[in-house]
Amino acid sequence: MNLEEITKIWHANDEQLLDTVSINKQLLTEVTTKRVQSRLYEIKWTAYFEIVVESFWIIFLEGFLVDHFWEVQYSIPAGFLLLIAIFSMILNGSRLHRFYQLDASKTVLETQRQVEYLRYLELFDNRSLYVIMPLFATPFLIVVAKAFFNFELYSWGDILWNFTIGSFVVAFIIGYLLNRYPSRAIRETLDFLKEIKETNAL
Amino acid sequence: LKAQPSQEDAFTHFLEQHKLLIMKVAGIYCPNPEDRKDLMQDIVLQLWRSFDRFDPNQAASSTWVYRIALNVSISSLRKVKSRQKNSAGYLAAQPILHWENPEPDDQLEQLYQLINRLHPLERALILLHLEGCKNPEIADIMGMSTTNVSTKLYRIKEKLKSWLSPKKKHHES
Numbered sequence: 279m280n281l282e283e284i285t286k287i288w289h290a291n292d293e294q295l296l297d298t299v300s301i302n303k304q305l306l307t308e309v310t311t312k313r314v315q316s317r318l319y320e321i322k323w324t325a326y327f328e329i330v331v332e333s334f335w336i337i338f339l340e341g342f343l344v345d346h347f348w349e350v351q352y353s354i355p356a357g358f359l360l361l362i363a364i365f366s367m368i369l370n371g372s373r374l375h376r377f378y379q380l381d382a383s384k385t386v387l388e389t390q391r392q393v394e395y396l397r398y399l400e401l402f403d404n405r406s407l408y409v410i411m412p413l414f415a416t417p418f419l420i421v422v423a424k425a426f427f428n429f430e431l432y433s434w435g436d437i438l439w440n441f442t443i444g445s446f447v448v449a450f451i452i453g454y455l456l457n458r459y460p461s462r463a464i465r466e467t468l469d470f471l472k473e474i475k476e477t478n479a480l
Numbered sequence: 481l482k483a484q485p486s487q488e489d490a491f492t493h494f495l496e497q498h499k500l501l502i503m504k505v506a507g508i509y510c511p512n513p514e515d516r517k518d519l520m521q522d523i524v525l526q527l528w529r530s531f532d533r534f535d536p537n538q539a540a541s542s543t544w545v546y547r548i549a550l551n552v553s554i555s556s557l558r559k560v561k562s563r564q565k566n567s568a569g570y571l572a573a574q575p576i577l578h579w580e581n582p583e584p585d586d587q588l589e590q591l592y593q594l595i596n597r598l599h600p601l602e603r604a605l606i607l608l609h610l611e612g613c614k615n616p617e618i619a620d621i622m623g624m625s626t627t628n629v630s631t632k633l634y635r636i637k638e639k640l641k642s643w644l645s646p647k648k649k650h651h652e653s
Contacts, residue, residue, distance in 0.1 A: 385623025
């Protein structure tokens with residue numbers, strides 16, 4: 279088989295293929311009256327759920343910050359948590375915005391870049407939790423203990439410091455390992471994004 | 481309701497015109513005939529979803545269909561598990577585009593398998609080339625410059641030739 283033969287084979291069965299495909303008009307009518315889901319990319323329902331939870335969390339943190347604004351031992355941890363919550367909410371909002379901007383009728387490279395970038399953001403978001411959780415564990419515990427139990431975690435002194443240092447070390451190790459050994463899904467996503475870029479920049 | 485009777489008719493007519501194209505794109509990305517049916521279903525659903533935004537003044541209908549069919553196929557290829565999950569719905573049980581393959585064409589299936597060895601974007605390029613699209617049209621569908629299309633097609637052809645050569649030698653001997 280050479281390239282000329284390939285072209286011949288490609289077109290040889292056009293007539294025959296055309297006869298083998300028929301449209302199920304009854305089903306088509308049924309489908310056209312219903313809302314159909316896009317299969318181009320599926321946004322996970324967790325994105326909406328996270329935004330709702332983050333909204334409540336931000337409202338709570340704002341209230342806490344106002345109540346304890348002049349007590350730096352509480353306002354600083356609450357401020358950190360508020361910043362990360364706002365950042366996470368912006369990231370989720372950005373993902374949803376990108377999702378609703380997807381248009382399958384745009385050029386292949388543009389749409390695939392958007393789809394793949396969304397996939398990357400989703401993977402990145404999931405994995406970043408492994409680092410964020412230990413990193414912000416201490417401020418979280420300080421704020422929650424004070425807000426819900428009126429307990430001052432600072433009274434534990436050494437234990438709190440050891441816990442903080444330990445959680446930073448854990449976050450650093452996890453961050454290093456995730457960066458050093460990216461998952462197969464992340465590698466594939468980055469490879470495909472690179473392929474798109476290279477195809478466009480030849 | 482989104483659908484007006486005239487729009488349904490127009491879509492049916494539109495689908496009739498482009499069903500071969502849909503089938504060929506699906507064939508390139510799904511060597512397995514059963515998966516191919518699911519992919520064709522996905523393409524038709526996405527075409528319907530975008531149909532009310534189709535403007536014939538902005539793009540030729542074939543260009544528009546190629547873009548959607550290729551985008552759905554590449555996305556499906558990169559998310560096979562999800563597609564299998566979605567296909568469990570009632571829509572997948574009864575295909576809109578009913579495809580009967582009376583006699584499997586060995587040469588065509590062999591060709592699909594050969595093209596299947598290419599990267600997803602390369603497959604799109606060679607498909608458009610085999611379909612007889614000119615380089616400016618391919619560039620318009622893909623979102624690349626015409627020069628890039630030429631260069632890329634040349635490399636793909638070289639790659640295919642290199643894959644075909646050992647087989648040829650084998651047959652000659």
